[in-house]
Each structure stands twice: as structure tokens, then as C-alpha cells.
Amino acid sequence: MWEKRSSGYFIAETNLYQTDKDNQIISKNTQYQVSPSLPSETLESALKKQEELNNSRNTISSNIILSNSNIWDEVWENIDTYLENFLKEIQKQRKISTNTIKNMNSGFNYLKLFCVKGIVPDLQFYKYVQNSMEMLPKNFLRGKEWKKVSIADIKKNVGSSNYEKLDAQTINKHLNFHKQFFAWLEYNHEKYNTNIDKLIPLFEENEVAKVEYSEKDLRAIFDYDLKEDCRDFFSIALYTGMRMSEICSLKSSNIIDNCIKVFDGKTKNAVRIIPLHINIKKIVLDRAKNTTDSGHLIFNGNSSAIGKKLNRTLNKIILDKDKSLHSFRKNFSQAMEEVEVGEEKYKDYLMGHSISSVRQKHYNLGKINVDKLREIINNIVINY
Numbered sequence: 001m002w003e004k005r006s007s008g009y010f011i012a013e014t015n016l017y018q019t020d021k022d023n024q025i026i027s028k029n030t031q032y033q034v035s036p037s038l039p040s041e042t043l044e045s046a047l048k049k050q051e052e053l054n055n056s057r058n059t060i061s062s063n064i065i066l067s068n069s070n071i072w073d074e075v076w077e078n079i080d081t082y083l084e085n086f087l088k089e090i091q092k093q094r095k096i097s098t099n100t101i102k103n104m105n106s107g108f109n110y111l112k113l114f115c116v117k118g119i120v121p122d123l124q125f126y127k128y129v130q131n132s133m134e135m136l137p138k139n140f141l142r143g144k145e146w147k148k149v150s151i152a153d154i155k156k157n158v159g160s161s162n163y164e165k166l167d168a169q170t171i172n173k174h175l176n177f178h179k180q181f182f183a184w185l186e187y188n189h190e191k192y193n194t195n196i197d198k199l200i201p202l203f204e205e206n207e208v209a210k211v212e213y214s215e216k217d218l219r220a221i222f223d224y225d226l227k228e229d230c231r232d233f234f235s236i237a238l239y240t241g242m243r244m245s246e247i248c249s250l251k252s253s254n255i256i257d258n259c260i261k262v263f264d265g266k267t268k269n270a271v272r273i274i275p276l277h278i279n280i281k282k283i284v285l286d287r288a289k290n291t292t293d294s295g296h297l298i299f300n301g302n303s304s305a306i307g308k309k310l311n312r313t314l315n316k317i318i319l320d321k322d323k324s325l326h327s328f329r330k331n332f333s334q335a336m337e338e339v340e341v342g343e344e345k346y347k348d349y350l351m352g353h354s355i356s357s358v359r360q361k362h363y364n365l366g367k368i369n370v371d372k373l374r375e376i377i378n379n380i381v382i383n384y
Helices: 043-055 057-077 079-093 098-114 123-135 151-160 168-188 215-223 228-240 244-248 278-289 303-317 327-337 344-351 358-363 370-378
Strands: 002-004 009-019 025-036 259-262 272-275
Touching (some): 079 168, 098 168, 123 168, 215 303, 228 303, 272 370, 327 344, 344 370
Antiparallel strands (some): 002 009, 009 025, 259 272
16 A cells, blocks of 8 residues: 655555465564655655665564554464354344355464464565465465475476465465454454455356256166265265265164154255165165264264365266266256246255245244155256
């Protein structure tokens, strides 16, 4: 931001940050760009003034940091406690799924890379954070190959790199979590104010819409030498239309009267009852019988890690980038379109979509006729 100083020059500050091998910020330099404010002033005089300011930038930078460090350093030293309190409070205020909490914690792990002693989380600093995250490998926090590689080293070699980087959607999501945290911090402790809400999100390219599997695809998938967990997972996804995170969260307590009761999910509409199709009834009931209420029916509930594993398996069998684990949900939806019985609102309900009827949403309080749901499910035919 340009600011007019008493010298008659417009001056813009640029903060430069340096990280160590552990990705911690160890120094901050402030450089100044000077522009003449009057036509009579020459470029030479502006450059001379800029050089004078840059020569004294260490002193100026120290003053800038020290004026705020006592406030923010207390936050960085107790960042885990602050984040824990933030998450507890928003969980009280509104319903948040377990998967969303996991995503938020992932975003805050990136926050911890950058916010250390002496740093003020202002707009200029967050431009640096945003720029740095664009260069980071997708598995930077998990990949063993990045354990001893600093952000500074990554930036230095980014031009010759061939790793998959964090995408714009992921970066925007993480930084949005940061904004929510700082907004909460400012609301509860007025001395902690920042202007990062003015940060402009990165442009997100539209994702290619996933398409359903063909009969040939499904035959290839289920004829493949799959491990039992994978095969059962794919079968449940195909005959319920459930999202990956919803299947991963299933426990024996979700299985009631030959139905799957989804207690929470991606949206409030995800809460629903799905009668068991004959083709997965034995699979689900056997798994529910052989696990406890606290244990998961399949895998361990970690939808992020499991999703990647399952998609890698599918990608070996079906070489089509437009098809993935989500395609099973498309197949289920397409199969319901072929069912002649059942009203559209029941089909929307089974997909976990919003029901537009005011009577159903507000007067019937979301109550649904399970027999009508079961009639739709029993008429679903998926050939392969």
C-alpha cells in the first residue's frame, strides 16, 4: 500500500521473509519503493531516497516488529491452545462434521509453518504465505522426502521441480480457515487485529465433472483381484450412493432395521436413512455383527488416506481421468433414474440432497417414509 511521507514521496513497503531448514521464519526485511509525488522531482532523487531507506531498513524493520511482537508472540507460543479453543467454540455454534475438523487441522498445520516469533499476520505477510504455498509439494507435510527440505530451498529450485503442487482450491480452503481463526481471535481479543480478510483468493480452475462407470468398467473393477475391504467398499458405494467420508465413518450403530442411518456428513441434508439393497445386505450386516459400536465397519475412518488408496486402485483398472471413486455415486443416481416407482423427493433424499418441499422440511420436520425409500432401493438394477 502506498503511503505519503513528510518527505513528499509516496513510499510502499515490501516485507521479505527468510526461512531456515525447518521451515521456520528466521528474519524479516522491509524494503521500500519510492515514487516522486511531484512532476518536478526526478527519478534520480527518488532512487537516491530509496537507497537511503534500504540502507537503514534493518533499524526500521526492527522497530516495526518490536512494536507488535509482545502482542503476537504470546499467540505463537500458545498457538495449539488458541486453535483448540477456536475449534471448540465453533463446534458449539454450528454443526461441523468430523471431516471438516480434520480439514481445518490440516490447514492449521500450514499456519504453524509460517507464524513464529516476531511475525505479524498482516496482509503483506499473507501474500508471502499464499505465494509460498503455491510452490509447495502436495504432500509437503506428510512426504518423507520433504522432512529436511526448507521452504526456502523449495522456492530456490521450484523452476526445475516436477512434483505435484498444492492446487488453488486447497490453498484457498486452508487460508480461509486461517481467516476464520484470526476473525475469532480479534472478536474475542480486540488487541489482535489483522487485515488478512482483504487477501484475494487464488483463481480456481473448474474441475472436470466425474462421470459414471460403464457396464464394462464395473465388470472390470469387480473381476479384478481386489482385497476384501476394497471390494466391499466399492459395493457399498455403488448400491447406496454414499460419499466416501460417509462410508468411512460407518459403525455398527449406524445399521438399524436393515437400513444405514447416516448421522452426519458433508451437509445438513446428508443426514438420512438408506435401506440396504439385497446385493450388499449380507456384506453390511456381517461387518456390523463383527465390530463394536466404537469400531468402524470398514477401514479406520480416515477418509482422506483411504480415498487416495482406493482411487489409486481404481486408476490401475480404469484408465480414465474423468472416472474415480465418486463415479459410483453417479452410477447410483443414474440407476434411480431408471426406477419408475418413487417420487423425486425420495430420490433426492437418498442422495443426501436438499428437499425443496416446505411442508417436508418445516412441518414434517424431515420425517420420511422408509417403506417408500425401500421400494426405490429394491427396484434398483445395476448390470455388470
